[in-house]
Amino acid sequence: MSDVLSSYPLLLRGAWVTIQLTLYGSALALVMAFVFGLIATARSAWLRALGRIYVEFFRGTATLVLMYWFFYALPLVGARFAPMFAAVLALGLNVGAYGAEVVRGAVKAVPKAQYEATVALNMRPGQRLRRVLLPQAIALMLPPFGNLLIELMKGSAVVSLISIADLMLRAQQLRQSTGQTTAVFLVILVMYFVIAQVLQLFVRYLERRADIMLGRRPGRSARSPLDTRLGAAK
Amino acid sequence: MATTDSAADAVLPEDGAAGTDGIRFDGVVKRFGDNVVLRELDFSVAAGERVTLIGPSGSGKTTILRLLMTLEKVDDGVIWVDGRSLSHMRRGDRLVPADEKYLRRVRSDIGMVFQQFNLFPNMSVLRNVTEAPVHVLGLSKDEAVERARELLELVGLSDKADAHPGALSGGQQQRVAIARALAMRPKILLQDEVTSALDPELVAGVLDVLRDIANETDITMLCVTHEMGFARDVSNRVLMFDQGQIVEEGTPEKIFSEPENQRTQDFLHAVLDQH
Structure with a gap:
C-alpha cells in the first residue's frame, strides 16, 4: 500500500487528465445538447429531423467505438486527430445526445400557460425562449445534467484504451510496476468517487441558485441583476 | 400608441371594414377535432365598449378570447380588429395566412389576463411588469420601471415590487398580471375568468381593480366571467x-332582470343558486 501511496504524483497527474477530459467533454456535450435539443423543439420538420438524427446516432453508438473511429479509422481516410481531441469528441458527442433529450424534454415541460403569456405580451419567438421558457427549463435540466456529468467523468476511463494517460491508465501502470492490484484499484476507486462528489456539489449549488431564481427557496429576495441595476439607476 | 404601424397598414384587405375601430367576428368557425366550438359566429364590439360573455362552460366563450389573442386559429370566417384581419394578411392581391411578423403587429393592441395569472416565476414582480415594455416596446429601463411602479400602485401592490410572484396570494398575483397587461398599453383587454381560480375572499380585491380601470380608461374590454355583479357594474x-352561438344579448339590466331566452334563464338560475 505504501508503494502505491508514495506514487501519488503519478495518480494525481492522471486525475488531472481525467478532470480535463470531463471539463472539455462536458463543455462540448453542453453545446451539442442545447443546439440539438432546441432544434428538436423547432417548428420546422426538417430541423426536428436533424435533431432526431443526431440524438439517435450518437446515443446509439458506444463511446469506445466512436473513439476508435476518431482515433484509428478516420486517420485511414485522412482525418487525423490527437488522442485527447478524439477522446473529447467521442465523449462530448455521445453525452451531448443524451443531453439534447434532456433539453428537449425540459423545454416541453415548461407549462404551456407560460408560453401563452409570452404571446399575450407580444414577445418575439427568441425572446419567449430566452427570457421566459429557457430560464425555467434550465432549472428542470440541472438534476439530469448532474447525472450525465458524472456518467461522462466515469465513462472517460475508456480513453486509457487509446493511451491517454488518465487516472485509469496511470493505475494500470502502477499496478504493473508494483504488483499491488488491490491497493491500486482501491485508491483510484476513492479518487473517482471524490471527483464525482465534487461535481455533484457543483450541480447542487446550481440547483440551489435555480431554486432561488424561481422563488422555491426563501431567504433571498427575487432581485435579479437587472433589478439591482434598475434600482441603482434611480 | 407605442408601436408605429404607419406603412404596415397598407397590408389590410379592403373588404375588412377598414377604418372601423373595434372587433368584428365574421362567420367565425372553430373546431377542436370533431367538436365544433364556435358555429358561424357573428358579433362586433365597438372601441371602448365593455362586453361580458356569459354562458355554460364549453359554450365557446374562452375560445373567443383565445382566438383574439392569436393563441388559436380560426377554421373559417374572419376576425377583424380595427379593420385588420387577425388570421390573414394581404400579399399582392391574395389573402394568405398571417405570418408571425404580421401577427406581432395585430397583437400589439391586445392584452390578456388569464384565469391562472401565468406570471413568470423566474422574475420578480417588478420585472414581470417591465420585461415586455423594455424588450418588446423598446422603452428605456427607467421609463418602464416608473410606469411599472405606477401600475403596481394602481393595483395596490407598491410594496411587493421586489417580491417573488410565488410569495404572493392568488389575488395579488392576479393584480400583478393585470398591471403586466396594462404596461403594454393595450387598446383591448381580454379577461378570461380572472377570478375563477381565486379563494372567495380574494375575488373582491381583483374586481375592484378592474372596476377602477373600467372607470378611468377607455380600454375596450371583453370579459368572460361568472361574477354577475361585476358584469352588471x-x-x-x-x-x-x-353551444358556440349567441342565444341572447342586451344590456346587463335586460339580461339579468328580464331574460327572454329559456337557456339564459336556466343558466342565470344555476349560477345565482351557487352564490
Missing part, C-alpha cells in the same frame, strides 16, 4: 352563449 352589453 362594468359592462355595456352582455352576450349569452350556448
Whole structure:
C-alpha cells in the first residue's frame, strides 16, 4: 500500500487528465445538447429531423467505438486527430445526445400557460425562449445534467484504451510496476468517487441558485441583476 | 400608441371594414377535432365598449378570447380588429395566412389576463411588469420601471415590487398580471375568468381593480366571467352563449332582470343558486 501511496504524483497527474477530459467533454456535450435539443423543439420538420438524427446516432453508438473511429479509422481516410481531441469528441458527442433529450424534454415541460403569456405580451419567438421558457427549463435540466456529468467523468476511463494517460491508465501502470492490484484499484476507486462528489456539489449549488431564481427557496429576495441595476439607476 | 404601424397598414384587405375601430367576428368557425366550438359566429364590439360573455362552460366563450389573442386559429370566417384581419394578411392581391411578423403587429393592441395569472416565476414582480415594455416596446429601463411602479400602485401592490410572484396570494398575483397587461398599453383587454381560480375572499380585491380601470380608461374590454355583479357594474352589453352561438344579448339590466331566452334563464338560475 505504501508503494502505491508514495506514487501519488503519478495518480494525481492522471486525475488531472481525467478532470480535463470531463471539463472539455462536458463543455462540448453542453453545446451539442442545447443546439440539438432546441432544434428538436423547432417548428420546422426538417430541423426536428436533424435533431432526431443526431440524438439517435450518437446515443446509439458506444463511446469506445466512436473513439476508435476518431482515433484509428478516420486517420485511414485522412482525418487525423490527437488522442485527447478524439477522446473529447467521442465523449462530448455521445453525452451531448443524451443531453439534447434532456433539453428537449425540459423545454416541453415548461407549462404551456407560460408560453401563452409570452404571446399575450407580444414577445418575439427568441425572446419567449430566452427570457421566459429557457430560464425555467434550465432549472428542470440541472438534476439530469448532474447525472450525465458524472456518467461522462466515469465513462472517460475508456480513453486509457487509446493511451491517454488518465487516472485509469496511470493505475494500470502502477499496478504493473508494483504488483499491488488491490491497493491500486482501491485508491483510484476513492479518487473517482471524490471527483464525482465534487461535481455533484457543483450541480447542487446550481440547483440551489435555480431554486432561488424561481422563488422555491426563501431567504433571498427575487432581485435579479437587472433589478439591482434598475434600482441603482434611480 | 407605442408601436408605429404607419406603412404596415397598407397590408389590410379592403373588404375588412377598414377604418372601423373595434372587433368584428365574421362567420367565425372553430373546431377542436370533431367538436365544433364556435358555429358561424357573428358579433362586433365597438372601441371602448365593455362586453361580458356569459354562458355554460364549453359554450365557446374562452375560445373567443383565445382566438383574439392569436393563441388559436380560426377554421373559417374572419376576425377583424380595427379593420385588420387577425388570421390573414394581404400579399399582392391574395389573402394568405398571417405570418408571425404580421401577427406581432395585430397583437400589439391586445392584452390578456388569464384565469391562472401565468406570471413568470423566474422574475420578480417588478420585472414581470417591465420585461415586455423594455424588450418588446423598446422603452428605456427607467421609463418602464416608473410606469411599472405606477401600475403596481394602481393595483395596490407598491410594496411587493421586489417580491417573488410565488410569495404572493392568488389575488395579488392576479393584480400583478393585470398591471403586466396594462404596461403594454393595450387598446383591448381580454379577461378570461380572472377570478375563477381565486379563494372567495380574494375575488373582491381583483374586481375592484378592474372596476377602477373600467372607470378611468377607455380600454375596450371583453370579459368572460361568472361574477354577475361585476358584469352588471362594468359592462355595456352582455352576450349569452350556448353551444358556440349567441342565444341572447342586451344590456346587463335586460339580461339579468328580464331574460327572454329559456337557456339564459336556466343558466342565470344555476349560477345565482351557487352564490
